[in-house]
Amino acid sequence: MDNKKYLKLNDIEAYKIAFHLSNYVWDIVIKWKHFEIDTLGKQFVRSVDSVSANIAEGFGRYGKKDKIKFFRYANGSVLESLDWNEKSKKRKTLAIEQYNYIYNELQKLPKSIN
Secondary structure: OOOOOOOOHHHOHHHHHHHHHHHHHHHHHOOOOHHHHHHHHHHHHHHHHHHHHHHHHHHOOOOHHHHHHHHHHHHHHHHHHHHHHHHHHHOOOOOHHHHHHHHHHHHHHHHHHO
8 A cells, every 4th residue: 555645735835825815815905995906906916816826836837947937936926915015005905914914924935935
């Protein structure tokens, strides 16, 4: 009997953090006013969603260079998400506790992705 344990996407810490964070941001943005959603919220959600999506896509690739490419995309999306988080704070669409939580979770990701 083969007792090998294969690594699954949900075993990846960076993926779990990014997936949870994307749903956290969604739950906040969906309650904003139309103008805020249309101008800031959609791009914020897309950038945060892109982190876990690129980790998942990289995980599913077989070649090392291909995997690394998608993990780099994920890191780029982390930086973009940090920018949207800052704008959301400045434009007063996030409570300071929400901003801090998002910021702290995003700060964990580059090391975890690498």
